[in-house]
Amino acid sequence: MSNDTDLQEQVTPGTVADRAKLFRGLADPSRLAILEALRPGPLSVGQIVAATGLSQPNASNHLRCLSECGLVAGEARGRFVDYRLADLRIDELLALATELLDGPARGVDACKSYRASP
Template identity: 60%
Template structure:
């Protein structure tokens, strides 16, 4: 049973590490309003095109975003509506604890 619990915790930690990257989180936030092309995501996030594309590939590989090709353009969207739920829930939690999270010295940028 401990092995199953360890795997579950490891997967959850990996999931949250993926969300902890500010570039990936910025891309997910930008996709909350709907499907966007890479160029739209670059404009929305301020990331470079290669940086955005690399992070989008990571998010796609992990199943958090989906893509579709239309001509020479690739469009991305949140792959699962629960990703939006996680982001919204995080905002709700932060509404109560933002000052404490900001002041926390144990987690650094």
């Protein structure tokens, strides 16, 4: 069993704040759609636009954000850039979210405490 010091080390304000910031970033439907589109492999901005239905400027803005946060990486290919998930654990996180929504978290859709983003 953990002692109070072990628990305190796990729940530090910095750790909680960083995790909350990560999940706020993932909570944006446009950024999440881009990450989902990149799960099978690298895509150009045009391919991301086609896969997500986002406008090109909107997709580019979100890609810049995701890139600055270290969630996606871009590789120049001539005058185009191919984007990919920066870490395979992002794919694992999204897969785990799907599993949770299909199981223990299946009530999230009906939860009145969480409002859907516009």
